[in-house]
Amino acid sequence: MITVRKSSDRGYADHGWLKSFHSFSFADYYDPKHMGFGNLRVINEDRIAPGTGFGTHGHRDMEIISYVLEGALAHKDNMGNGTSIVPGDVQRMSAGRGVMHSESNDAPSDTTHFLQIWIQPNVQGITPSYAQHHIADADKRGRLRLLASNDAREGSLKLNADASMYAGLFNGDESARLKIDPARKGYVHVVRGRVSVNGHALSTGDAAQLSNESTVVIDGGDNAEVIVFDLTA
Secondary structure: OEEEEOHHHOEEEEOOOEEEEEOOOEOOEOOOOOOOEOOEEEEEEEEEOOOEEEEEEEEOOOEEEEEEEEOOEEEEEOOOOEEEEOOOEEEEEEOOOOEEEEEEEOOOOOOEEEEEEEEOOOOOOOOOEEEEEEOOHHHHEOOOEEEEEOOOHHHOEEOOOOEEEEEEEEOOOOOEEEEOOOOOEEEEEEEEEEEEEOOEEEEOOOEEEEEOOOEEEEEEEEEEEEEEEEEOO
C-alpha cells in the first residue's frame, strides 16, 4: 500500500528568521494522524535567515540527521564539535543520554536551507556522539546512495536505530530500485524536482509512505533529488 502526502498538506511555521515545513507533528503543529512513520519521527524542511539560528538547546535519546541543500549550517556542541555543514554533507548526532548544541546561519546574505530528520533509536542512554560525511553528487546520480544505517555498511554513517537512509539524484531515463522487507516500512521524501515513486507522480516536498511493499522504484525524474528510508514497522 502506498499513501501519498502532498507538500501542501504539511505543517508550516513562519517565525521570521525561520521558515519551516513539518512532515510530522512538531512544536506548535499537531496532527494526530501524522505523528511519525515507523521509527521516523521528524522531517523538518528549514530555511534559516542570514545571521540567525537556533541557540544552544538540548536533546536526548534521538538520532538527529542534518542534510543541507543550500548555504551552510554552523554546528557547535558540548562534545567539542564545531563544524560547518554544506550541500552534500550529511551529519548524524546521536543525542543519547543528553547533548547541548546550537545551529546557525553565519552568512551575511545567504539563506541556509536544510532538512532536519529525527529517527527514534533502538537503544537508550548511550554516550552522545557525532559524525559527518560528504557525499558527492556523482555518487548519488541515478542511484540510491546509502547515507546512514544501523551497521555502517558501505561506508555509511552509523545509526543507533533500526533504519537506513538513502539519497539519489534522478533526471530523464535514470532510475533505481530498492528492495525492502514487506514487514517493514518505506518512506520517500522528494527534496526537489519531480519524480515517479512506484508509479505515483510526486513533486518537491511530496512524500510516499509504503507499507507491505517489497520494492521502491524511482524513475521519471525531472531534476529530482529524493531521500528514501527503510524503517521498522
